[in-house]
Amino acid sequence: MPMGCPFLSLRFSLFLSLSFATSSSPFSFFKLQSPSSSIPKATPSDLLSLLATPSHSSSVNPSVADELKSCFKFLVPFNPSNTRSSSDFKSPSSRRSLLKSPRDEQNELIWWPPEPVLELARLAFDSGGGPDSIHRALDPTVMPVPDVEGSKEDKCELTRTPYGRRFISQELNSYLEYLFKLIVERGPDVGLKVSLNRYDLFHGHLFIATETGRLGILFHAKEYPLYDKQVFPYYLGYCQKDSNVTYDDSINLRNILWLAPLPSNSTQGWIAPGVLLVLDAHPGGIVYRDLIPEYVNVVRTIYEDDLGNVVVDVNYLNVGDSQPDYQIFIC
Ligand SMILES: *[C@@H]1O[C@H](CO)[C@@H](O)[C@H](O)[C@H]1NC(C)=O
Ligand SMILES: *[C@@H]1O[C@H](CO)[C@@H](O)[C@H](O)[C@H]1NC(C)=O
Numbered sequence: 001m002p003m004g005c006p007f008l009s010l011r012f013s014l015f016l017s018l019s020f021a022t023s024s025s026p027f028s029f030f031k032l033q034s035p036s037s038s039i040p041k042a043t044p045s046d047l048l049s050l051l052a053t054p055s056h057s058s059s060v061n062p063s064v065a066d067e068l069k070s071c072f073k074f075l076v077p078f079n080p081s082n083t084r085s086s087s088d089f090k091s092p093s094s095r096r097s098l099l100k101s102p103r104d105e106q107n108e109l110i111w112w113p114p115e116p117v118l119e120l121a122r123l124a125f126d127s128g129g130g131p132d133s134i135h136r137a138l139d140p141t142v143m144p145v146p147d148v149e150g151s152k153e154d155k156c157e158l159t160r161t162p163y164g165r166r167f168i169s170q171e172l173n174s175y176l177e178y179l180f181k182l183i184v185e186r187g188p189d190v191g192l193k194v195s196l197n198r199y200d201l202f203h204g205h206l207f208i209a210t211e212t213g214r215l216g217i218l219f220h221a222k223e224y225p226l227y228d229k230q231v232f233p234y235y236l237g238y239c240q241k242d243s244n245v246t247y248d249d250s251i252n253l254r255n256i257l258w259l260a261p262l263p264s265n266s267t268q269g270w271i272a273p274g275v276l277l278v279l280d281a282h283p284g285g286i287v288y289r290d291l292i293p294e295y296v297n298v299v300r301t302i303y304e305d306d307l308g309n310v311v312v313d314v315n316y317l318n319v320g321d322s323q324p325d326y327q328i329f330i331c
Helices: 009-024 029-033 044-050 062-069 092-097 102-111 113-125 170-190 249-253 286-291
Strands: 072-073 203-209 215-220 255-259 270-272 275-279 308-318 326-330
Touching: 044 062, 092 286, 113 170, 113 270, 170 215, 170 275, 170 308, 170 326, 203 255, 286 308
Parallel strands: none
Antiparallel strands: 072 275, 203 215, 203 308, 215 255, 255 275, 308 326
């Protein structure tokens, strides 16, 4: 696990965040210590630009770009020059038959998702970031969120509302499930051990990027680490009870970003393929320094609202009784 400054141990950074939380001092230890304090602050928009086309990337300050890129841990190879015109999509079965391995096929589903996902991405883009495009794609039926792995007994409410919905298109719902599963499957490739349960990975925030209209989901893993007097002395409410997520360096990798392909402004084609990556927020790195608000630096949360207009939360919950039964709830 890369740590920017070796002496910034976990406990030490906790101490810092605790002491600074109660002081009004403008003094910031990390900024003074940072070897790169002279470079401009990275913005969420820089982050998104680097994941779009080469021309978007070139608008980012080169030092910022280098530092940000060093924090990108791709779950699917990043291939920005892989673009598509609309006619390339006429025969999806023929393009799939050209593929070699199951792994390639999984990658392809991130670069160029199925038609209903592309349609949603296009609608979001054309709407100029308005949430209605997404809302209209949802089935109006509301489903109560059932018990999730004993959450009710703990009075834990995992979702923003006690009921949820699904997309009308079953393929869209399946694609969301696919994203959750792929994160779990490939996380270990980049050092992220993650599992689908109510303490760890169960949700993401679907947003439309403010400047580009690009559709994305920011997933948060490691949501409820176990309270521990030594390593994690924070109460996070009912949902934290009996957590089996221990607070350790894996918290650095809790922000996982999916972006849909970026539509072309002028044609029905696409100027950038989809991406799936982990944003490494180790202390000392630029993500930690510039993209994580100081008051949540202990839990390394990048806020979805910083990336765009948040439309809905996407939850993938195990609502099974004795057997696991994972279902999508959009809240
Ligand atoms: C779309 O094109 C217009 C005109 O060429 C331009 O002003 C605008 O910035 C473009 N939008 C995006 C998202 O690229
Ligand atoms: C926590 O519990 C879940 C579900 O019971 C399990 O899948 C997961 O592997 C456990 N995680 C750890 C770190 O033990």
